[in-house]
Amino acid sequence: MDEDVDGRPMRRRLERFTRYACVLLCVFALTPGVGSSTSGSRVDADLARPQLPVFRSGVQLMEVDAVATDAQGRPVMDLTKEEFELLDEGQRQEIAFFAAVSLPIQAPRPPVLRDVASNAFAEDGRLFVLVLDDIHSLRATTPVIKVAARRLVERLSPQDQVAVLWMSTDKGGAFEFTTNHSAVLAAIDDFAARRAAVERFAGSLFRDPEVEAAEGEHLRPPKDVQKTFERARPFNMIADLCHAVARIPRRRKAIVYVGQGPTGQLLTDHPQASREGLEPVLAAQAARRANVALYVIDPSGPLKPGAEGYLDEPGPLSFRDLARIRQDTMATFGMATGGFWGTGIRAVDLVDRIVTETSQYYLLGYYPPPPTSRVLRWFKEFAGNPWARFRSLEVRTTRPGVTIRARKGYWQDEVRPDNTTTGPVAAGTVTVRAVANVLPQSALPLRALAVPFRGDVKANVHPVAVAIEVTASPREGQPERAEVFAAAVEPGQTLRTTHRATATFRAEASRTPVSRYLLCERLDLKPGRYQLRLGVQSLWAQTTGSVYVDVTVPDYRKDALSMSGLVLDHQSSRAPMPAARTRTIADLVPALPSLARAFTAADAVWVAADIYRGPKAPAAPVEVVTAIGREGESDAVWHVRETFPPSAFAVVQKVRVRVPLPLATLGPGAYRLRVTATLNAPAEPSQRQPSRPGAASLTAHREMDITIEAR
Numbered sequence: 001m002d003e004d005v006d007g008r009p010m011r012r013r014l015e016r017f018t019r020y021a022c023v024l025l026c027v028f029a030l031t032p033g034v035g036s037s038t039s040g041s042r043v044d045a046d047l048a049r050p051q052l053p054v055f056r057s058g059v060q061l062m063e064v065d066a067v068a069t070d071a072q073g074r075p076v077m078d079l080t081k082e083e084f085e086l087l088d089e090g091q092r093q094e095i096a097f098f099a100a101v102s103l104p105i106q107a108p109r110p111p112v113l114r115d116v117a118s119n120a121f122a123e124d125g126r127l128f129v130l131v132l133d134d135i136h137s138l139r140a141t142t143p144v145i146k147v148a149a150r151r152l153v154e155r156l157s158p159q160d161q162v163a164v165l166w167m168s169t170d171k172g173g174a175f176e177f178t179t180n181h182s183a184v185l186a187a188i189d190d191f192a193a194r195r196a197a198v199e200r201f202a203g204s205l206f207r208d209p210e211v212e213a214a215e216g217e218h219l220r221p222p223k224d225v226q227k228t229f230e231r232a233r234p235f236n237m238i239a240d241l242c243h244a245v246a247r248i249p250r251r252r253k254a255i256v257y258v259g260q261g262p263t264g265q266l267l268t269d270h271p272q273a274s275r276e277g278l279e280p281v282l283a284a285q286a287a288r289r290a291n292v293a294l295y296v297i298d299p300s301g302p303l304k305p306g307a308e309g310y311l312d313e314p315g316p317l318s319f320r321d322l323a324r325i326r327q328d329t330m331a332t333f334g335m336a337t338g339g340f341w342g343t344g345i346r347a348v349d350l351v352d353r354i355v356t357e358t359s360q361y362y363l364l365g366y367y368p369p370p371p372t373s374r375v376l377r378w379f380k381e382f383a384g385n386p387w388a389r390f391r392s393l394e395v396r397t398t399r400p401g402v403t404i405r406a407r408k409g410y411w412q413d414e415v416r417p418d419n420t421t422t423g424p425v426a427a428g429t430v431t432v433r434a435v436a437n438v439l440p441q442s443a444l445p446l447r448a449l450a451v452p453f454r455g456d457v458k459a460n461v462h463p464v465a466v467a468i469e470v471t472a473s474p475r476e477g478q479p480e481r482a483e484v485f486a487a488a489v490e491p492g493q494t495l496r497t498t499h500r501a502t503a504t505f506r507a508e509a510s511r512t513p514v515s516r517y518l519l520c521e522r523l524d525l526k527p528g529r530y531q532l533r534l535g536v537q538s539l540w541a542q543t544t545g546s547v548y549v550d551v552t553v554p555d556y557r558k559d560a561l562s563m564s565g566l567v568l569d570h571q572s573s574r575a576p577m578p579a580a581r582t583r584t585i586a587d588l589v590p591a592l593p594s595l596a597r598a599f600t601a602a603d604a605v606w607v608a609a610d611i612y613r614g615p616k617a618p619a620a621p622v623e624v625v626t627a628i629g630r631e632g633e634s635d636a637v638w639h640v641r642e643t644f645p646p647s648a649f650a651v652v653q654k655v656r657v658r659v660p661l662p663l664a665t666l667g668p669g670a671y672r673l674r675v676t677a678t679l680n681a682p683a684e685p686s687q688r689q690p691s692r693p694g695a696a697s698l699t700a701h702r703e704m705d706i707t708i709e710a711r
Helices: 010-030 037-051 139-154 181-189 209-215 225-245 275-290 319-336 344-359 374-382 430-434
Strands: 062-069 084-088 091-093 097-102 116-118 127-132 161-166 175-178 253-258 292-298 341-343 360-366 390-397 403-405 409-411 446-452 462-472 480-490 494-505 515-525 528-538 543-553 561-563 567-571 604-613 622-630 638-644 654-660 669-682 695-708
Touching (some): 116 543, 127 139, 127 225, 161 181, 161 225, 225 253, 253 344, 275 292, 292 319, 341 344, 390 403, 446 528, 462 543, 604 622
Parallel strands (some): 127 161, 292 341
Antiparallel strands (some): 084 390, 097 360, 116 446, 390 409, 446 462, 462 515, 561 604, 567 604, 622 669
């Protein structure tokens, strides 16, 4: 086969020439005076349509996050609007919106255990998606990945939303967007990279472009479908994440990818020739459209000399070359979206840099120019140009010595009018829409708590008591009518069950202008980890809000000793909070659950929990210890111990523990409340070894953080 000077097959050049010839023929046929006059007039009309006046009120404001650093990499936050230049396709644009965002940087510390969710900061925090690559990373890099991931979570602010995804299809480590950072740390602790060693798959993972073109390899199906899927999965996952957060405005959004990434030749000169080569392009397109910065932390470290000649296998590329292609691909991808790439030897420093850049940045907004003609874009796409809809974007500053980093462009499809109108909303769909978003809605202030209990062990379905605190101003002489819609979502956006209810009641006259009341609901769920999305529409407030709370339902059928969630019973001198639908959870909780986690020394607070014995549990007493310790300390400052004989579980195989908390004896500060149940069963003597004294302990525990405020 003849080849040109740069090594590309002549057949590809011939195909491209034929394609451009077809485009020229189409243009010639549609030109007035040559083709029909009707077709020519339509083309002229399409070409002239973008020249009409564009009303700024009907154009979406394009948002661009820009990070300014000096020569030492330190953030520069004293730039003014006049010192910025924003260029769209090389043309300078007027900056219509400018804001210097400087958020407080959180020092590393263990996050607070949050069992009560709130929508108070739904629009204030940053969005982080933590992607842990367990498919392409070596097992030896697991500690580095965990250190980087934990460091990021420990430096987040309380209002920051974080989601966790594993690269594998295993959803055990997945987490939807949540402010429950302590639960995210537990998911990170369970992470483990899977690849035992670097593998080389000749003909599928590492390819010789010249040999494939000669043998027609690019037209054949891949030899290893699983490996092909795994190579494309990181970019497909990033694209899906960006699509999910694209409609969230004025938020700092970042994806932190921790892993080695797929190995192979992913960036080609002609990505349109293969769907596989398009995956990084499509992922970068989605990240630019959603204004998401991608930060890549490679735990493998930089390449070292002497890595050539891997396994002595024949091929055009050495192992070192292939690894460099992988690192160059991820580094280029991060820089194109306004992020960066770094190696694992500086994992902690890289995370600190990510936290700084996402805390101190500039938010620029401008109205993009009219898009190019659809006909011209269609001609370019038909000619094989995958960048026909792409517009380059450049942000720079006139101050010397300052470097600006931002996304490099956008696609014209993202420019849509803001003033679109919708038809009338059907009854009952308002609360459904409130829980359909990635983040909760805060128009109606809400707090929520979900407590699991043991239910039908044979059916393996267990009840979850849900308490929703609503803040709304009462309307004189008008009863409150609240519509509730609940959806239980498993990791990966898997909807398991829904629940709809209506509560109507009249609150007692109150002197305070704001009234709070409690809505009680019950959901029956199978064992697993869920995000309960709760939407409430209030007649008093005449608005709708939603709150998302995380809950884990244990597999009570397997555990010999287990425990329900903790319930706090708070009694104060204030008037009790009105509640609705309390009968739904009356048989589950010992008292109306309190969502307060900050108390004074004068408050009377009890903690309650149910202890369950399994059918195969040994006949031994159960010891329950309720302890309180200061935050960050392992020793308890107060504890109480109770012992329950086997006869206490004889009827319903459970006992209820209810212990008063000595708040008056504790000073102001943050504390951790922990309830631990232990079943001390005598060890069974072994037939091969002589029996020895000892005990096999079965333990179940629950904990939460509380605060005692100064008077």
